[in-house]
Amino acid sequence: MRQDDNGNRYLVATGLGRAEAEALAAEFEARGHKQLYWVEAVEPRTPQRTDTPQQERPEVRYVVGGALVHRGRVLAARRNSPPEVAGYWEFPGGKAEPGETQEQALERELAEELGIRARALRPLPGSWSVRAGLELRIWAAELLSGEPRPLADHSELRWLGPGELDDVDWLAHDREVLPHVAALLAED
Numbered sequence: 001m002r003q004d005d006n007g008n009r010y011l012v013a014t015g016l017g018r019a020e021a022e023a024l025a026a027e028f029e030a031r032g033h034k035q036l037y038w039v040e041a042v043e044p045r046t047p048q049r050t051d052t053p054q055q056e057r058p059e060v061r062y063v064v065g066g067a068l069v070h071r072g073r074v075l076a077a078r079r080n081s082p083p084e085v086a087g088y089w090e091f092p093g094g095k096a097e098p099g100e101t102q103e104q105a106l107e108r109e110l111a112e113e114l115g116i117r118a119r120a121l122r123p124l125p126g127s128w129s130v131r132a133g134l135e136l137r138i139w140a141a142e143l144l145s146g147e148p149r150p151l152a153d154h155s156e157l158r159w160l161g162p163g164e165l166d167d168v169d170w171l172a173h174d175r176e177v178l179p180h181v182a183a184l185l186a187e188d
């Protein structure tokens with residue numbers, strides 16, 4: 001898979017064994033300016049329906065979470081709703097509106113939810129299906145101004161240092177991106 005610096009994700013190659021795919025990804029990664037390459041395991045192909053009318057294919061919408069890094073720590077936010085995710089920790093953010101880029105959506109959501117100005121820096125590898133037609137992406141982001149406060153969707157905020165990433169009960173998808181977040185903290 002390849003992801004460009006706008007968060008657009010492309011299938012580069014398929015049908016390769018893990019080792020061959022990893023080698024190819026490493027080769028592309030070494031050459032690709034501002035592009036991320038990685039390997040994903042896929043289920044064996046199932047027969048595709050070819051008669052699905054266009055209007056039945058759901059449009060994909062993105063939820064963008066921000067790994068907001070500041071002074072070597074990342075911000076975790078505890079959701080207060082809806083019930084199925086309440087109490088769990090996430091990277092604050094929300095759904096992109098039609099016509100909005102992922103960066104714009106993240107910067108708007110962080111302003112609305114936390115009362116801060118932040119800048120989206122780059123997408124971290126990975127994409128997760130929250131439900132049909134809704135994909136989660138996590139972006140690295142930096143704090144430009146303000147002190148985050150839980151204004152809307154969260155009951156609590158915590159700045160986590162490199163040794164504290166496992167200290168909160170993350171939503172399952174967010175947990176998968178933690179190795180990349182740890183790498184961000186090491187860079188900061």
Ligand SMILES: Nc1nc2c([nH]c(=O)n2[C@H]2C[C@H](O)[C@@H](COP(=O)(O)OP(=O)(O)OP(=O)(O)O)O2)c(=O)[nH]1
Nearest residue numbers: 063065085090091092093094095130136171173174
């Ligand atoms: N914002 C955010 N949502 C996440 C993360 N991980 C994760 O599984 N989700 C899920 C929880 C929700 O089902 C969905 C995001 O919806 P949301 O409630 O944050 O989006 P929103 O603020 O635009 O919501 P709304 O105004 O449409 O109600 O994605 C994450 O790190 N950040």
